[in-house]
Structures are given as structure tokens and as C-alpha cells.
């Protein structure tokens with residue numbers, strides 16, 4: 001029921017620190033099931049998906065405690081192997097418990113996942129990989145039932161029609177670390193979040209060669225220990241904040257980042273005319289004048305991330321000139337376009353791309369977030385728009401950003417979170433003068449009369 005109210009047109013200025021990575025935290029939390037000793041994760045972001053993953057792990061017999069720097073996970077035996085549908089349906093990364101449960105406990109019952117509304121999201125590659133390791137897999141009443149006395153190493157290719165799979169790599173890798181013998185994963189995802197998982201597993205005692213590359217050689221071990229691991233910073237959050245500064249013609253510094261993770265994005269921002277300065281752990285952006293339109297195609301890492309495609313489309317909507325924003329990872333991920341057009345953008349889409357004609361100014365309106373990154377794009381557009389923008393369905397944004405509104409406020413944005421109000425309570429109600437006037441209003445007669453004037 002909560003929504004954001006934004007008064008646009010204020011150039012953002014100042015410095016803000018980014019949180020730990022959501023997409024690193026979720027599969028690493030799932031992989032803590034593999035550890036025989038406690039795991040301490042530092043830098044876990046405080047956001048809804050992490051809370052959902054925590055509830056899922058508790059349900060699966062993992063003791064989870066919050067500490068100042070992050071979280072501690074400790075698996076207890078004997079432990080349940082059935083993941084509840086209500087949690088996995090809410091968040092796709094819940095499916096990442098499949099590989100660890102199967103490898104550690106010999107059986108897993110995990111529902112087919114839900115998650116963001118960004119188009120067709122199969123899990124065939126996850127299942128193909130686990131089957132190749134010797135798992136018996138059946139689909140029963142919407143659940144994947146996987147069993148294996150002990151998994152056995154083999155060679156697996158994880159490339160799909162749109163590139164490698166990120167959480168599929170997490171699932172298969174997390175299973176292979178306890179398999180008998182050697183597993184070779186070809187076309188593994190190389191996203192920084194997967195590399196973080198590889199480092200975490202290595203810290204637990206897994207034997208992985210080729211960390212950070214698309215070919216992994218894993219020598220299975222009997223048992224893994226515990227570890228303390230600090231998560232990488234959230235590159236998507238960092239870039240969202242940089243684009244927020246750019247779209248308002250402001251200048252800002254985002255601290256606590258790994259700049260190399262954002263090479264493709266920084267290159268596009270430079271091409272668009274923003275001044276970028278890169279420090280050891282920070283990035284500064286300055287966009288004093290209107291940015292130029294630049295074509296972008298989202299691809300697997302190290303390409304431009306699909307998780308920033310919507311935010312870039314918001315930037316392109318107010319850039320000088322026309323551009324094409326393509327998504328080769330999720331070609332149907334353009335739910336934000338209709339909402340951006342409500343704010344006055346000129347965007348058409350088809351064939352996995354948006355054709356954006358930049359306008360000088362957007363104008364504030366009431367819009368709704370349909371998925372996580374689409375929601376972020378609407379906030380950015382609202383910051384650039386003239387007047388007031390209301391963004392509804394912000395639970396999508398809270399799933400994946402740790403208080404994005406607070407961070408934007410730190411940069412001077414005029415954004416307010418309005419809690420627990422019915423969706424229509426901010427729409428002024430017509431004041432009826434009499435009973436007959438009231439029934440005329442209720443029947444829609446008055447609005448027909450008004451529009452015919």
C-alpha cells in the first residue's frame with residue numbers, strides 16, 4: 001500500500017555509500033547450507049529479498065542470527081529438505097537452495113520459482129546440470145523433487161539461448177563442490193556475484209580452479225567447514241544512484257564500490273557526455289548539461305547489465321536525440337515503458353528493444369512499479385520530471401534496494417515514502433452538494449458532462 005511521492009527537477013548533489021550486493025547475498029546465503037561449521041556473512045543488505053531468504057533458510061533448519069556487521073548462519077541436523085512454496089514463489093533466488101540441499105542432504109523438494117515479472121524465466125539449465133551430476137529429478141505438483149545418494153562429477157555446459165545462467169551456475173556449482181570426483185562447468189556465468197560465490201565456497205574449503213572465468217574445474221570434497229566472508233558491493237544499486245545524478249543534471253559520488261564491476265556502464269555514461277572520475281573504491285559523476293542519446297544493448301557480464309536496462313531507458317527518455325535500448329538477456333523486460341510514457345516519455349518497443357525519442361522534460365504523474373528494476377526506473381524518471389510523481393507498488397523496489405529513498409534523500413532528492421495508505425486515499429474525492437448530486441457523481445454522469453465541455 002505504500003508509495004513514493006517525488007517532486008522532480010532537483011539536481012542531485014553529494015556523496016552516498018552503497019550497500020552489499022543483493023544478488024551475491026542470496027545464492028551465498030543458500031550455499032551456507034553446505035557448511036558444517038558456522039558462516040559469518042558481512043555486509044548483508046537489509047532488504048526484503050534477504051529477509052525472505054532468511055525465512056526460507058530458517059525453515060530448512062539453518063539458525064540465522066543478525067550481528068552488527070551482517071549475519072551468522074549455522075546448519076542444524078537433522079534438517080528439513082522441503083522449501084515452502086509461499087517463500088520461493090515470492091523470490092526466484094529461493095530456488096538456489098536446490099543444489100546445496102541436494103548435495104548436503106541427498107534430497108531436496110523445492111517449488112518452481114517465482115520472482116520479478118520480467119518475462120519467461122525457465123530453470124531447464126539448473127535441472128540439466130543437476131541431472132548430469134547424477135540427481136534423479138521429478139516434477140510433482142509444482143515441486144522439483146531431487147534425490148541423489150552422492151552426486152558424481154562430470155562435464156556440464158550451462159549456456160542457454162541468451163547466454164549463461166547466473167543462478168543456474170550458482171545451483172550447479174554449489175552442488176558440484178560436494179560431488180565425488182571432478183566436475184567441469186563450461187559457459188559458467190562470470191557475473192561478479194558468481195565470482196563472489198566461488199570465493200565464498202573456496203573459503204569454506206571447496207576446490208575450485210578457474211575462479212572468475214567461464215570454465216570452472218571443481219574437485220569435490222567430503223565436507224566443507226565454515227568461514228567469514230564479506231560480500232561485494234551492489235553494483236546495480238551503485239549504478240542506479242549514478243544514473244539518478246545523471247538524469248537530474250547533478251553531480252554525485254558513490255562510495256564503497258568496485259569500479260571495475262561497472263566498466264560497461266561507465267563507458268556508456270561517458271559516451272553520453274557525463275564526466276566520470278574513478279577512485280579506488282568510489283565513482284563520481286557530473287552531468288552539468290543534458291546528456292546525449294546513446295544506444296545500449298544489455299548482455300551477460302562484462303556487458304551492460306540487464307538489471308540496469310530499465311534505469312538507462314529512463315535516462316534515454318530525457319536525453320538529447322533518439323536511441324535504441326536493447327535487452328539480449330530478457331528480451332521481454334520492458335514493462336516500464338508504458339509507465340515511462342505516462343510521464344511523457346516517447347518510447348515504443350518491440351523485438352527485444354525500446355526505441356526512445358528523448359524529450360526535454362517529463363511531467364509528473366501517478367505510475368506503478370511492476371518489477372524491481374522497472375520501479376527504480378520510475379523513481380529516476382520522477383526525479384527528472386516536472387512537478388509531482390507518485391510511484392505505487394513500491395514493495396517491488398524494497399525487495400532489492402536497501403532504502404533507496406533514504407539514499408536519494410542524502411543526495412538532496414525530494415522523495416517521500418508514504419506508508420500504509422489505501423491506494424486511492426490521496427486522490428481528492430469530489431464534494432457532493434446533495435443526494436442527487438452524489439448519485440450523479442457515482443453514476444459517472446458528472447465526469448461525462450465535464451469531458452464534453
Ligand code: UD1
Nearest residue numbers: 023093120121122123124125126160162164165166167329
Ligand atoms: C540473475 C539475477 C537477475 C538478473 C539475471 C541476469 C539473481 C538473484 N538474479 O537472474 O537479477 O537479471 O541474473 O543477469 O542473481 N535461462 C534459460 N534456462 C535456465 C535459466 C535461464 O534459458 O534454466 C535464460 C533466461 O530466460 C534468460 C537468461 O537465461 O534469458 C539469463 O537468465 P539467468 O542468468 O538464469 O537469470 P537469473 O539467474 O534468474
